Amino acid sequence: MPPSEQGSGAGIAARGAPGAETDVGAAIAHDSAERHVRGSAAYVDDIREPAGTLHVAPGYAEATCGRLRSVDLDAVRRAPGVVAVLLASDIPGANECSPSLGGDPVLADSEILFHGQVVFAVAAASRRDARRAARLARIDVEEGAPAVDVEAGVHSGRQILPPYEFRCGTPRDAIAASPRIHEGTLRIGGQEHFYLEGQAALAIPEEAGEMYLHSSTQHPSDVQRLVARMLDVPLARVVCECRRMGGGFGGKESQAAQWACLAALAAHVTGRPAKVCLDRDDDMIMTGKRHDFRVAYRFGTDDEGRLTGVDVDFDARCGCSADLSLGVVDRTMFHADNAYYYPHARIHTRRVRTDTVSNTAFRGFGGPQGMLIAERMMDEIAIRLRLDPLTVRKRNLYGPGRDITPYGMRVRDNIAPRLIRTLERDCDYARRRRDIARYNAKAAHLRKGISLTPVKFGIAFTLKHLNQTGALVHLLTDGSIQVNHGGTEMGQGLHTKVAQVVSGEFGVEAARVRITATQTDKVPNTGPTAASSGTDLNAMAALRAARTIRSRLVALAARLYQVDRADITFGGGQVNTGRRSVPLAELARLAFTERVSLSSTGFYATPKITWDRDTATGRPFLYFAYGAACTEVTVDTMTGEMRVDRVDLLHDVGRSLNPAIDIGQIEGGFVQGMGWLTTEELVFDARGRLMTHAPSTYKIPACSDVPADFRVALWESRGNREPTVHRSKAVGEPPLMLALSVFSAITHAIATLAPGRVPPLDAPATPEAILRAVEALRD
Amino acid sequence: MAKLHITTTINGDATEFLCEPEQTLLDVLRDELQLTGSKEGCASGDCGACSVMLDGRLVCACLVLGAEAAGRTVETIEGVARGEELHLVQRKFLEHHALQCGVCTPGFIVAAKALLERDTDPSETEVRYWLAGNLCRCTGYDKIVRAVLDAAAEMRGEEAGA
Numbered sequence: 024m025p026p027s028e029q030g031s032g033a034g035i036a037a038r039g040a041p042g043a044e045t046d047v048g049a050a051i052a053h054d055s056a057e058r059h060v061r062g063s064a065a066y067v068d069d070i071r072e073p074a075g076t077l078h079v080a081p082g083y084a085e086a087t088c089g090r091l092r093s094v095d096l097d098a099v100r101r102a103p104g105v106v107a108v109l110l111a112s113d114i115p116g117a118n119e120c121s122p123s124l125g126g127d128p129v130l131a132d133s134e135i136l137f138h139g140q141v142v143f144a145v146a147a148a149s150r151r152d153a154r155r156a157a158r159l160a161r162i163d164v165e166e167g168a169p170a171v172d173v174e175a176g177v178h179s180g181r182q183i184l185p186p187y188e189f190r191c192g193t194p195r196d197a198i199a200a201s202p203r204i205h206e207g208t209l210r211i212g213g214q215e216h217f218y219l220e221g222q223a224a225l226a227i228p229e230e231a232g233e234m235y236l237h238s239s240t241q242h243p244s245d246v247q248r249l250v251a252r253m254l255d256v257p258l259a260r261v262v263c264e265c266r267r268m269g270g271g272f273g274g275k276e277s278q279a280a281q282w283a284c285l286a287a288l289a290a291h292v293t294g295r296p297a298k299v300c301l302d303r304d305d306d307m308i309m310t311g312k313r314h315d316f317r318v319a320y321r322f323g324t325d326d327e328g329r330l331t332g333v334d335v336d337f338d339a340r341c342g343c344s345a346d347l348s349l350g351v352v353d354r355t356m357f358h359a360d361n362a363y364y365y366p367h368a369r370i371h372t373r374r375v376r377t378d379t380v381s382n383t384a385f386r387g388f389g390g391p392q393g394m395l396i397a398e399r400m401m402d403e404i405a406i407r408l409r410l411d412p413l414t415v416r417k418r419n420l421y422g423p424g425r426d427i428t429p430y431g432m433r434v435r436d437n438i439a440p441r442l443i444r445t446l447e448r449d450c451d452y453a454r455r456r457r458d459i460a461r462y463n464a465k466a467a468h469l470r471k472g473i474s475l476t477p478v479k480f481g482i483a484f485t486l487k488h489l490n491q492t493g494a495l496v497h498l499l500t501d502g503s504i505q506v507n508h509g510g511t512e513m514g515q516g517l518h519t520k521v522a523q524v525v526s527g528e529f530g531v532e533a534a535r536v537r538i539t540a541t542q543t544d545k546v547p548n549t550g551p552t553a554a555s556s557g558t559d560l561n562a563m564a565a566l567r568a569a570r571t572i573r574s575r576l577v578a579l580a581a582r583l584y585q586v587d588r589a590d591i592t593f594g595g596g597q598v599n600t601g602r603r604s605v606p607l608a609e610l611a612r613l614a615f616t617e618r619v620s621l622s623s624t625g626f627y628a629t630p631k632i633t634w635d636r637d638t639a640t641g642r643p644f645l646y647f648a649y650g651a652a653c654t655e656v657t658v659d660t661m662t663g664e665m666r667v668d669r670v671d672l673l674h675d676v677g678r679s680l681n682p683a684i685d686i687g688q689i690e691g692g693f694v695q696g697m698g699w700l701t702t703e704e705l706v707f708d709a710r711g712r713l714m715t716h717a718p719s720t721y722k723i724p725a726c727s728d729v730p731a732d733f734r735v736a737l738w739e740s741r742g743n744r745e746p747t748v749h750r751s752k753a754v755g756e757p758p759l760m761l762a763l764s765v766f767s768a769i770t771h772a773i774a775t776l777a778p779g780r781v782p783p784l785d786a787p788a789t790p791e792a793i794l795r796a797v798e799a800l801r802d
Numbered sequence: 803m804a805k806l807h808i809t810t811t812i813n814g815d816a817t818e819f820l821c822e823p824e825q826t827l828l829d830v831l832r833d834e835l836q837l838t839g840s841k842e843g844c845a846s847g848d849c850g851a852c853s854v855m856l857d858g859r860l861v862c863a864c865l866v867l868g869a870e871a872a873g874r875t876v877e878t879i880e881g882v883a884r885g886e887e888l889h890l891v892q893r894k895f896l897e898h899h900a901l902q903c904g905v906c907t908p909g910f911i912v913a914a915k916a917l918l919e920r921d922t923d924p925s926e927t928e929v930r931y932w933l934a935g936n937l938c939r940c941t942g943y944d945k946i947v948r949a950v951l952d953a954a955a956e957m958r959g960e961e962a963g964a
Binding site: 066149 | 825832833836841843845846849882883888892895896899901902903908911930935937938939940943944946947
């Protein structure tokens with residue numbers, strides 16, 4: 024038996040046949056890369072429109088919240104090019120586009136829940152006609168007083184879901200008995216996804232009430248479900264396709280559905296194809312963001328800075344509905360420890376309802392906010408005890424006898440201590456910290472800061488049933504291979520990695536494998552491409568499908584060539600039987616004439632996870648992904664301006680399936696996290712209207728904001744200790760949290776102004792926030 | 803509303819189109835001429851996803867009217883490669899893995915090519931500020947900067963990384 028046939032999992036031994044070069048683990052280019060540089064890769068809005076396609080634009084009220092008194096659409100209907108105007112009353116089935124818990128109408132029917140909620144939609148001959156007409160509505164609302172921020176939400180007493188808490192030990196007693204007690208509050212801002220391709224969907228009505236959707240979505244199965252329910256047809260009449268997205272970042276996990284529903288409704292009502300492509304400002308106003316938080320914390324330490332007990336209250340602004348807030352805020356709790364051991368802990372969360380857009384998934388899914396508190400505590404301990412923050416961090420890491428998380432899972436794969444030591448040495452932390460101390464001693468207005476922070480991120484959906492997917496693999500008679508799987512491509516390179524894994528099974532180049540567009544009629548009943556799990560799930564399902572076909576080929580070749588099955592290997596495009604080599608294409612043709620199936624499905628469900636939310640027991644994650652980052656910054660204490668001077672990242676991806684793609688995820692994740700914690704500020708006015716709804720006012724990092732000295736390395740290891748696909752690890756979300764080091768370094772720089780005092784720095788650390796913290800230390 | 807009849811040159815080809823007076827060049831390219839490589843990222847000139855060359859000058863096609871193309875030359879991402887053969891900048895973006903979701907990529911390539919046509923020896927800082935009008939949400943930019951610097955080095959006839 025060749026090594027790749029051993030065992031039921033996909034261990035390290037499965038890396039192709041002995042001696043055969045395969046593309047598994049190779050730094051090959053993204054499978055659409057050449058089309059991207061040519062501009063020929065098609066996103067939803069680039070698909071050649073079927074004749075008669077209508078363009079749909081959403082319309083909304085000026086009001087923030089209150090009862091809808093009247094909707095006057097006469098002027099809209101009379102506007103040039105308008106073909107149809109859609110209201111909630113036009114929906115034949117359920118007026119609902121919520122991922123699970125309800126409360127998200129496709130079109131408002133009696134009440135406005137937030138500023139920008141869609142009340143009606145216009146279908147017109149051109150996009151300009153539709154957008155112009157949408158502004159002509161007169162909507163009368165009996166306006167209420169909106170609760171805009173988390174304080175107002177708490178004050179109004181409305182919560183989206185009941186409070187939820189992890190508790191281990193006796194935290195209050197442990198803190199009270201500690202030699203040192205600290206407490207504080209931290210505000211953490213939200214974040215706009217700013218995927219470069221806005222929300223988009225094209226609906227094409229077909230025969231027998233069928234609807235075909237092209238949707239820019241991370242969750243085609245849910246688009247299928249919600250469109251079918253809205254149209255009151257069986258799911259079997261709706262197909263959703265996603266070739267690719269121009270970025271998702273969580274923003275198209277649940278909140279792509281509304282736009283697909285609107286396109287489908289317009290197509291249903293008019294009988295014509297209909298397309299929705301949100302204008303950037305509408306997209307930013309109408310779709311949810313990363314949750315912002317108010318956090319109050321209290322903790323105790325011993326004299327060496329080791330935590331004795333932690334008590335944290337997280338208040339999350341969820342907006343007007345539940346959306347994915349249950350899971351998002353749970354993940355805040357799961358990561359409130361980051362990489363640190365809390366002997367006693369109470370981690371309490373409230374999901375606060377406000378009259379604002381419903382906040383949603385965003386890379387890290389609540390985890391980054393939880394981890395920021397852990398890092399704030401580390402910095403606070405170091406500042407108060409006048410210790411090196413890295414020393415404090417190391418003392419608090421999980422370790423032998425200190426390896427149970429606040430939610431009861433044992434940390435079995437803890438590489439954080441070794442990883443931190445390696446980065447500390449490689450980035451020359453100690454010398455640079457001394458140099459910075461010397462610099463700051465002489466500095467007038469400019470202060471430097473440095474910080475090295477870890478990341479530990481749990482991999483699996485904490486909602487257990489989402490941890491499953493399927494794949495469909497076809498070997499064709501010319502030896503080329505088609506693969507379809509339940510995951511979606513949003514730029515992260517999922518299709519490339521899946522193609523690599525499948526190519527390894529057949530011993531061919533990855534270029535021989537074509538990943539076709541994600542389609543719900545090829546692989547049904549899938550979860551979203553989210554939680555960093557796209558490759559873990561889909562590459563494993565595809566691998567299983569490929570192995571099924573391969574084992575049929577092995578059986579055929581053994582019979583035809585009278586050789587032992589164990590002597591048959593695949594490599595170099597050939598099937599090697601020990602006696603002779605046959606091109607894969609030839610064996611595929613033989614299989615066809617011998618009536619052997621060359622197509623197979625594959626299915627994968629993540630093993631070992633047992634989390635039960637009701638009892639808060641069990642194992643939520645299959646494993647943890649780790650990383651560490653060291654960031655050096657310079658802060659101008661006169662103006663609040665900040666520059667990142669140097670970044671060193673070391674990140675654990677297990678055995679990399681594609682180092683180029685993994686490093687891309689690490690760099691991009693870091694910069695996106697840096698934006699969240701520095702320049703990206705969502706400003707709502709007192710009436711709850713988003714003021715920062717375009718890139719002119721909402722600042723994501725630009726090329727000139729990113730440090731020129733940017734060093735990135737993959738942690739070298741024998742791979743994931745769990746039997747993931749080729750022992751790789753998930754990489755989508757964890758690197759975002761490497762940017763916690765930026766916030767911590769800024770804290771360090773400001774803290775040098777008044778040794779021993781903790782700067783009251785909130786996130787994002789905009790120049791204004793930095794100046795406020797500086798001023799507070801000067802009082 | 804009467805449409806305007808515009809005669810222009812796009813990617814070297816004499817081109818005619820009809821457009822409304824207020825229709826942007828970006829909408830004309832995408833909707834009338836099926837040149838969908840230029841993307842609408844913001845429609846306000848802030849993201850650079852619709853970068854094209856107008857008479858040799860780098861512009862955001864969302865801020866230019868279609869009618870303004872009359873009698874001028876427009877170069878879009880579709881005109882950057884010579885048939886099968888990729889332009890050096892495109893090749894370097896591939897080699898350096900300087901893309902992820904790809905929506906910003908055409909704009910970056912048009913902008914980077916414009917820079918290197920002015921100056922084959924830009925400093926890294928010059929590259930960063932020249933490209934600061936092009937937003938990318940995926941890559942973190944580092945690989946893009948490396949790709950452009952490497953393309954410049956090859957243009958100057960130096961070895962990669964020299």
